[in-house]
Amino acid sequence: MVFIQVKIIQLMCSMIKWRNKAITTKIYKYLPNLSILMTIMFFVVYGIFFSNADWSLFQEQFFNFEKMRGRYHIFISPLILILKISFFSCFLAILIGLIMAIIRSFNNVFINGLITAYVVLFRSIPAMVLVVLVYFALPYVGLNLVSTNSVIASLSLLFSAYTTEIFRSGINSVDRFQLEAANALGMGSLQSMRWVVLPQAFRVIIPPLTSVLIDILKTTSIAYVVGVPELIARARQMEGVIGSVTPLIFVSFLYFIIILPVVLFSSRLEKQSRRWSKN
Amino acid sequence: MSKQLHSEAILRVIGLNKYFGDEHILKSISTTISKGEVVAIMGPSGGGKSTFIRCINRIEEPTTGQIYFGDLEVTGSKNKICDIRRDIGMVFQNFALFPHLSALENIMLAPTKIKKISKVKSKINAMALLKRVGLEEKANNFPEQLSGGQQQRVAIARSLAMDPKILLFDEPTSALDPEMVREVLDVMVSLAQEGMTMVVVSHEINFIKEAASRVLVLVNGEIIEDGPSKQVIEKPSHQRTKEFLGNLL
Amino acid sequence: MMDDFGINDIKHIFFNMEVMDGQWGLLFFGLWVTIKIAAVSIIFSTILGLFVAIVRIQNSSAYNLLLITYLEFCRATPIVVALIVVYFGLPFLNITFSPFQSAVIVIVFVHTAYIGEAFRSGILAINKSQTEAAQSLGLNQIQTYQYILVPQAFRIVLPTLANQWTGIIKDTSICTILAITELLKAAQIIAAWKANPTPLVMSTFMYLLILIPLTIFTMRLEKNVRIKK
Numbered sequence: 001m002v003f004i005q006v007k008i009i010q011l012m013c014s015m016i017k018w019r020n021k022a023i024t025t026k027i028y029k030y031l032p033n034l035s036i037l038m039t040i041m042f043f044v045v046y047g048i049f050f051s052n053a054d055w056s057l058f059q060e061q062f063f064n065f066e067k068m069r070g071r072y073h074i075f076i077s078p079l080i081l082i083l084k085i086s087f088f089s090c091f092l093a094i095l096i097g098l099i100m101a102i103i104r105s106f107n108n109v110f111i112n113g114l115i116t117a118y119v120v121l122f123r124s125i126p127a128m129v130l131v132v133l134v135y136f137a138l139p140y141v142g143l144n145l146v147s148t149n150s151v152i153a154s155l156s157l158l159f160s161a162y163t164t165e166i167f168r169s170g171i172n173s174v175d176r177f178q179l180e181a182a183n184a185l186g187m188g189s190l191q192s193m194r195w196v197v198l199p200q201a202f203r204v205i206i207p208p209l210t211s212v213l214i215d216i217l218k219t220t221s222i223a224y225v226v227g228v229p230e231l232i233a234r235a236r237q238m239e240g241v242i243g244s245v246t247p248l249i250f251v252s253f254l255y256f257i258i259i260l261p262v263v264l265f266s267s268r269l270e271k272q273s274r275r276w277s278k279n
Numbered sequence: 280m281s282k283q284l285h286s287e288a289i290l291r292v293i294g295l296n297k298y299f300g301d302e303h304i305l306k307s308i309s310t311t312i313s314k315g316e317v318v319a320i321m322g323p324s325g326g327g328k329s330t331f332i333r334c335i336n337r338i339e340e341p342t343t344g345q346i347y348f349g350d351l352e353v354t355g356s357k358n359k360i361c362d363i364r365r366d367i368g369m370v371f372q373n374f375a376l377f378p379h380l381s382a383l384e385n386i387m388l389a390p391t392k393i394k395k396i397s398k399v400k401s402k403i404n405a406m407a408l409l410k411r412v413g414l415e416e417k418a419n420n421f422p423e424q425l426s427g428g429q430q431q432r433v434a435i436a437r438s439l440a441m442d443p444k445i446l447l448f449d450e451p452t453s454a455l456d457p458e459m460v461r462e463v464l465d466v467m468v469s470l471a472q473e474g475m476t477m478v479v480v481s482h483e484i485n486f487i488k489e490a491a492s493r494v495l496v497l498v499n500g501e502i503i504e505d506g507p508s509k510q511v512i513e514k515p516s517h518q519r520t521k522e523f524l525g526n527l528l
Numbered sequence: 529m530m531d532d533f534g535i536n537d538i539k540h541i542f543f544n545m546e547v548m549d550g551q552w553g554l555l556f557f558g559l560w561v562t563i564k565i566a567a568v569s570i571i572f573s574t575i576l577g578l579f580v581a582i583v584r585i586q587n588s589s590a591y592n593l594l595l596i597t598y599l600e601f602c603r604a605t606p607i608v609v610a611l612i613v614v615y616f617g618l619p620f621l622n623i624t625f626s627p628f629q630s631a632v633i634v635i636v637f638v639h640t641a642y643i644g645e646a647f648r649s650g651i652l653a654i655n656k657s658q659t660e661a662a663q664s665l666g667l668n669q670i671q672t673y674q675y676i677l678v679p680q681a682f683r684i685v686l687p688t689l690a691n692q693w694t695g696i697i698k699d700t701s702i703c704t705i706l707a708i709t710e711l712l713k714a715a716q717i718i719a720a721w722k723a724n725p726t727p728l729v730m731s732t733f734m735y736l737l738i739l740i741p742l743t744i745f746t747m748r749l750e751k752n753v754r755i756k757k
């Protein structure tokens with residue numbers, strides 16, 4: 001579609017025999033943009049006025065905010081719950097990852113083997129599987145976790161595998177001499193880790209940590225399976241009550257609102273760190 | 280002398296201009312290259328030599344001006360450019376071999392994929408080319424397993440595989456260790472002796488004396504000197520050329 | 529309470545093979561469905577991702593805007609939500625997909641964005657002179673991509689690609705919320721029916737059997753890349 005338009009305009013240009021290269025290149029540069037805009041407008045106009053799609057049905061089912069009126073407060077507590085789960089999972093994942101990475105930097109072959117096995121295991125296991133396993137299987141040994149806690153436990157385990165690697169590569173990125181210099185100043189290895197290595201490792205660590213945060217925020221949505229009264233569960237209940245998918249759309253919008261800033265922040269950071277690494 | 284022998288023009292450049300943004304890099308360059316000529320292009324760094332040679336097969340887009348290859352216009356419609364490029368070989372400073380293909384596959388790629396020559400036939404042809412550049416036993420080596428000089432010879436063989444009517448070289452030996460320069464130049468000299476039309480950006484004075492029939496000196500985007508190689512090197516008419524050659528020797 | 533449990537109890541609860549008697553069929557059927565979803569999704573998202581990357585590289589700002597919006601949208605939308613909207617929401621508009629179709633559509637949609645981004649950075653990492661050499665031989669744009677750029681890009685992005693493929697296989701387990709008997713769902717059905725978690729443990733082992741080699745492979749590749757740098 002777009003290509004056809006581009007070809008047509010190109011043909012027109014060559015028919016007029018535009019000799020002024022500057023103008024022609026400028027036209028070529030904006031041509032695809034123009035035609036994509038035209039195409040989108042075409043589809044919008046066609047969809048709204050000329051096709052026989054039932055747009056009132058679409059609006060009624062997907063964007064029926066009339067029926068949602070007065071029900072928005074229902075989403076407040078699940079929203080807080082989601083944020084709480086994310087916060088604790090993130091905190092624990094970072095804590096575990098940090099500890100593991102520090103232990104690993106002592107280079108004990110046996111312990112490092114164990115940590116690698118841990119990382120491989122939790123990088124391999126699907127989040128959904130772990131959540132279901134923790135929630136449905138552990139009660140059989142008398143370990144009854146509240147559904148929310150089982151989700152937090154699963155997420156921390158899963159993402160600590162990633163944070164371990166992130167912290168490790170951060171620590172590795174710091175020059176060996178730095179550590180030796182710190183030792184020469186009489187710092188113990190934990191002290192030099194705290195005061196010399198980690199601050200420098202920070203800028204290598206932060207961008208991938210934000211993408212872990214994004215993943216955690218997204219993964220909280222699977223808490224739905226184990227009966228956590230979170231956003232999706234509430235939305236599906238309401239969907240039954242008001243007979244419209246609008247609550248679900250609203251929830252995906254909520255997720256979008258929560259995650260998008262982090263996404264944009266992380267893309268920004270990635271660009272920045274790429275610039276750093278180039279220098 | 281060669282001019283009289285081969286008067287048939289193979290490449291005509293008419294009023295070629297090239298801008299990068301506001302920078303005027305090539306200033307209205309016009310020249311004609313005849314069949315069988317070996318033209319060396321010299322000049323100080325940043326003078327536009329690479330830009331000029333890359334405009335010839337339109338890897339770099341000329342801003343204005345015309346370039347004719349035979350009676351085909353290189354600067355014409357973009358649709359035919361691929362066909363024209365098949366007859367214009369190019370050898371790069373950094374070799375630009377395809378790292379995922381062996382030496383043999385590098386050479387066979389274009390004939391089999393573009394000219395649709397059968398694998399068997401193009402393999403025979405490729406082996407003959409490898410033999411010609413003295414590398415038949417390296418046929419199955421990948422580029423990273425070859426030295427710089429060997430890579431460059433494979434690159435020459437690769438461009439020869441399409442039976443080009445003209446070969447363009449952009450500083451083919453300047454990325455090489457000194458002991459490898461000779462092996463590449465030997466191949467180029469033998470090509471020149473076989474009558475291949477070549478345009479060579481190079482500062483290898485010995486090669487130019489030995490093989491080039493004509494020298495262009497490109498300074499600040501202008502051809503300030505154009506003549507038989509002996510004359511330009513021994514009795515340059517332009518002060519700038521003298522300085523430049525003085526630095527070189 | 530935990531202290532009351534001996535090895536035998538654990539074996540009886542989590543590795544109770546009697547529970548699995550006659551149930552392996554269902555579990556393996558689930559595994560087959562999971563593999564089907566994963567395979568189809570991997571194939572489609574890889575091909576489409578490559579296509580997205582090539583369009584992105586043409587540097588037309590309108591396409592780029594569109595595709596970046598798409599990418600950010602995918603990064604900010606949980607798959608669970610997308611699945612529910614497609615599977616439970618669209619029927620309200622009389623558009624109905626089977627669970628299998630919904631699963632593939634959602635997974636492909638989301639992962640194409642990531643894979644496209646990976647391919648884009650892979651192709652951009654290739655030296656410009658490769659394109660020029662290909663052009664000077666007379667290869668047209670499609671041939672250049674086909675024979676020169678894409679094969680090289682594959683090598684460069686293989687670690688990222690393997691990681692994404694692992695992600696796709698993992699995400700198939702999310703489809704357990706749909707009415708489709710994939711591996712996790714099968715295990716849950718048997719576990720509920722037998723009131724014993726052994727099937728869940730078995731299904732976990734099956735996932736790990738597929739995913740651990742892939743993860744190790746990915747980590748090896750990542751390490752190689754790091755060393756090369």
Ligand SMILES: Nc1ncnc2c1ncn2[C@@H]1O[C@H](COP(=O)(O)OP(=O)(O)OP(=O)(O)O)[C@@H](O)[C@H]1O
Nearest residue numbers: 299300302304322323324325326327328329330331
């Ligand atoms: N892609 C580009 N964008 C902007 N400027 C460029 C580009 N390529 C080349 N130039 C500029 O054009 C001028 C001529 O460059 P060119 O590479 O043709 O010189 P050269 O004679 O080949 O020099 P050298 O001997 O160093 O190879 C230089 O000033 C360079 O900075």
Ligand SMILES: [Mg+2]
Nearest residue numbers: 328329330450
């Ligand atoms: Mg140059």
